[in-house]
Amino acid sequence: MNSIVCVCLVLAVASLSAAIVLPEGFQFPNVCEGVRCRQEGYQCVQHMNPSIFCTVGTPCPRIPKCVRVPKSGLCPRLVDMPMGTCAQMCGGDHHCLDDQKCCSNGCGMQCVDPLWL
Secondary structure (H helix, E strand, O other), X not given: XXXXXXXXHHHHHHHHXXXXXXXXXXXXXXXXXXXXXXXXXXXXXXXXXXXXXOOOOXXXXXXXXXXXXXXXXXXXXXXXXXOOOOOEOOOOHHHOOOOOEEEEOOOOEEEEXXXXX
């Protein structure tokens, strides 16, 4: 008796998941509208909800996620920089002052002035 109930429940769940069809051109609302990230240097992005499976080409509901905003400019080429120490002096642009970026020095990472294009 229990196995029959279990099979019926599995079939019911499978039919529910297959029955959801969204109209063509449907877009979920912007979940970042009105969201302010608490930390300076962060912004809200619409992130895929890992608990929901969506097929390719199908709109998928998003969740808000605060991520670091990368600083402008580019890291200089390694040949333009003297070989640095093999130490991690920074872990990302947010660790560097003002406009400086966290870049590889050929062995470790350090804050350097960026190149502007």
